[in-house]
Amino acid sequence: MTSGNGKPAYWKPEEETLARTALEALQLDRLKKTVGRVFDAVPFYRKKFEDAKVKPDDVRGLADLARLPFTTGADLRSIYPTGMLAVPLDEAMRLHTSSGTTGKPKALFFSRRDVDNAAELCARSMVATGVTRQDIFQNMMTYGLFTGAFVMHYGAEKIGALVIPAGPGNTERQLMLMQDFRTTTIHITPSFALYFADFLEKKGLDPRKELNLKRAFVGAEPYTEATRRKIEEGLGLRVFNSYGLSEMNGPGVAFECQEQAGMHLWEDHYVMEIINPETGQALPDGESGELVLTTLLREAMPIIRYRTRDITSIVAAPCACGRTHRRIQRITGRADDMLIVRGVNIYPQQIERVLMSVPKVGRNYLITLDGLDEMTVKVELSEFGFDGQLEHVVELQNQIAAQLRAEILIKPKIDLVPPGTLPISEGKAKRVIDNRKL
Ligand code: DLL
Numbered sequence: 001m002t003s004g005n006g007k008p009a010y011w012k013p014e015e016e017t018l019a020r021t022a023l024e025a026l027q028l029d030r031l032k033k034t035v036g037r038v039f040d041a042v043p044f045y046r047k048k049f050e051d052a053k054v055k056p057d058d059v060r061g062l063a064d065l066a067r068l069p070f071t072t073g074a075d076l077r078s079i080y081p082t083g084m085l086a087v088p089l090d091e092a093m094r095l096h097t098s099s100g101t102t103g104k105p106k107a108l109f110f111s112r113r114d115v116d117n118a119a120e121l122c123a124r125s126m127v128a129t130g131v132t133r134q135d136i137f138q139n140m141m142t143y144g145l146f147t148g149a150f151v152m153h154y155g156a157e158k159i160g161a162l163v164i165p166a167g168p169g170n171t172e173r174q175l176m177l178m179q180d181f182r183t184t185t186i187h188i189t190p191s192f193a194l195y196f197a198d199f200l201e202k203k204g205l206d207p208r209k210e211l212n213l214k215r216a217f218v219g220a221e222p223y224t225e226a227t228r229r230k231i232e233e234g235l236g237l238r239v240f241n242s243y244g245l246s247e248m249n250g251p252g253v254a255f256e257c258q259e260q261a262g263m264h265l266w267e268d269h270y271v272m273e274i275i276n277p278e279t280g281q282a283l284p285d286g287e288s289g290e291l292v293l294t295t296l297l298r299e300a301m302p303i304i305r306y307r308t309r310d311i312t313s314i315v316a317a318p319c320a321c322g323r324t325h326r327r328i329q330r331i332t333g334r335a336d337d338m339l340i341v342r343g344v345n346i347y348p349q350q351i352e353r354v355l356m357s358v359p360k361v362g363r364n365y366l367i368t369l370d371g372l373d374e375m376t377v378k379v380e381l382s383e384f385g386f387d388g389q390l391e392h393v394v395e396l397q398n399q400i401a402a403q404l405r406a407e408i409l410i411k412p413k414i415d416l417v418p419p420g421t422l423p424i425s426e427g428k429a430k431r432v433i434d435n436r437k438l
Contacts, residue, residue, distance in 0.1 A: 009128070011120075042085070044084060077103075077106055087300050091111050113299050125255035131215075132161070134161075136182055136184050138174070139167070140174060143165060148251060151249060171195075184214045189427065201234065214237055216238070218242060224353045241263055243265075247306055248295060248303070254328050257319065257323060264325045270296060271293070274291060277311075311347075312328045315327040339434070348367060361379055362380035368435065369436050371435075372436070376413045378422060
C-alpha cells in the first residue's frame, strides 16, 4: 500500500491519521457546534429537542449523543421541501434528492462548503485506493438528482484525474471510451458491473489483455463478497466497496482502502453509532445493527442521529493502512429489506450469497413473492451453464434449492433462465418483487 515513492498514499495525511484522542476531541467540538446550530436555526430540531427534554448544553461528551432524538427518513419527508435548512435558501448551492422512493423524495441541500467537503471526502477515498492524477476515471453512475455521479466527479477533479462523465448504460459506447482513453478506474453499481462483465464475455473480449482497467468503485446498493469476486474476475480489476447515502452527501461516507477489509467511515465528518433497530439501544463494537449517523460539518442541512436502516458493524481494530478512522463491515442489508416468509426472517443478501457461489449461475437474479408466501428465485444461467441437457438443468435447480434451504431455512422454487433474459437496471437494481396479499 504505497504511492510511487514508497510512502503510503494519503490525500491529507494529517486528517486521515489523526490520533484517536485528537479525532474524538475534534468530533466533540464539531458535534457541540452542530447541535447548537440546529437548535437555533431549525425549528424542526428545536421542537424535537424540546419534546425529548434535552438542550444543546446537555452534550458534554460524545456519549451524550445518545440523549438526542433520532431523525428518520419519514422526518425528512415530512419537512419537504425546505423545512430542514439551517441556512437561508440563497446560501444553498445545490439540490440532490434521495433515490428509490415513491411519492415525495427527500430534498438534500448543499452549501458551497458542503459541495467542497463532499468532494474532499471523495478525493480522500479515491486516493486511499491508489488513485492519482495519472488516472482516467470513467464515471458510469447516473448524473442528475442522484448524488452518486456528481459527488465523485468533483472528488476526482480535485485529485486532477481525467474524468469521463459517461453516465450509465450504452455498453458499446462505454467500451469504446475505455479503449480509446485507456480508462483505469470506473465508478459503477454492482448490478451494472455484472451486466458489463457479461457483455465483455459475450464479445469474447479479455479485459486483462484489451483494457487498462485497474479498479472499480462499487456501491449504491448492497452486494456480497461473492459478487465482488465475480466483478473482479469478469472485469479484471480490483473492486473497492463504496458506501454513502444522499442524506450524508452521497458517496464518500465510508470507503475501502487498499487493504479491502471494511470501509473507513470518515469520522471527522460523521459520528457513527450502531443500534439495535428494534430498541434503539447502542450495540458494542463488532455487533451487527443499524448504522446511525450524525453530520459534523454539513452547513446547509445538518442531520442528527440519522437512522440509515443499513445493517453493519464497527471494526474497531486499527487498519494496516495507518488511517485512524474506524471501519464498518460490508452492509448486509437494510432493516426494511428484511422479508418475512413463512415466519422466517430473510435478507435478499443471503440469497445472493448462495447464488453467486454456484459456478454455473450467471450474474442476474430476481426474487418474487406471491400468494401466501410462495417464493420464486429466477436466476440466469451463465454463458457456459447450459450444455443442452435438460436433466442437468433440473439437477442444478435442485442443488440451488437445497443450498438455499440450508441458508434461509425455506426451499424456494428455482427458475433457471437463459443468460440476458432478466431485466437489467442502469441505476439501482430491483431484486425483490413482493406480490403477496397478506
Ligand atoms: O446510493 C450514494 C452512493 C452513490 C453511494 C454511489 C455509493 C456510490 P442513496 O441513493 O441515498 O445514495 O442511497 C443510499 O444505498 O442507505 C444503502 O442502503 C445503499 N448503499 C449505498 N452504498 C452501499 C454499499 C447513494 N456500498 C442507500 N453497500 C444506503 C450496500 C449501499 N448498500
